[in-house]
Amino acid sequence: MPTLVCFGDSLTxxxxxxxxxxxxxxxxxxxxxxxxxxxxxxxGETTRAALARLQDDVxxxxxxxxxxxxxxxxxxxxxRINLQEYxxxxxxxxxxxxxxxxxxxxxxxxxxxxQDKRSNEDLARYAESARRIASKxxxxxxxxxxxxSKNRLYEKMLIEDGLHFxxxxxxxxxxxxxxxxKSIYAKAV
Numbered sequence: 406m407p408t409l410v411c412f413g414d415s416l417t418x419x420x421x422x423x424x425x426x427x428x429x430x431x432x433x434x435x436x437x438x439x440x441x442x443x444x445x446x447x448x449g450e451t452t453r454a455a456l457a458r459l460q461d462d463v464x465x466x467x468x469x470x471x472x473x474x475x476x477x478x479x480x481x482x483x484x485r486i487n488l489q490e491y492x493x494x495x496x497x498x499x500x501x502x503x504x505x506x507x508x509x510x511x512x513x514x515x516x517x518x519x520q521d522k523r524s525n526e527d528l529a530r531y532a533e534s535a536r537r538i539a540s541k542x543x544x545x546x547x548x549x550x551x552x553x554s555k556n557r558l559y560e561k562m563l564i565e566d567g568l569h570f571x572x573x574x575x576x577x578x579x580x581x582x583x584x585x586x587k588s589i590y591a592k593a594v
Contacts, residue, residue: 411474412463412473412474416570426572429582432575432576433583464501513532513552513562516563
């Protein structure tokens with residue numbers, strides 16, 4: 406059975422919300438019934454901390470595919486990882502996993518009125534860096550920044566804190582990941 410590891414921060418972490426709706430990994434388990442889906446998300450994490458746990462939480466599973474979603478904390482004022490280190494950390498992760506097994510995901514926008522430690526101006530730079538790194542390393546890429554920015558869709562996709570996803574966002578997000586995996590394996594056949 407192939408394995409997908411979902412590696413990230415609080416947007417990836419946990420199986421269900423406090424309100425009881427399913428987050429990313431349970432939705433993917435329903436869509437990818439022939440796969441083992443591993444949730445390796447840790448709330449509040451940056452790429453620096455994630456890199457330290459890459460072996461134990463990702464590589465030891467010998468995954469066929471890994472999603473990587475970091476940036477919301479890296480770009481925050483209180484946990485800031487500068488852009489150069491963010492890029493270097495992503496590159497190391499992708500290279501250690503294997504670019505052909507990596508789906509890099511850009512951080513999404515936020516609702517700034519609800520977030521005093523993050524800005525969309527900063528997050529846009531981190532999202533653009535993720536896009537560049539994916540192209541440079543030759544891995545797969547899901548541009549959450551662009552999807553959520555269209556028509557300010559993120560305003561309908563985030564909970565009151567202006568950062569975390571609501572049920573609608575997880576439905577949309579899981580479909581994007583599922584479609585990317587279907588596309589990858591359609592090309593391999």
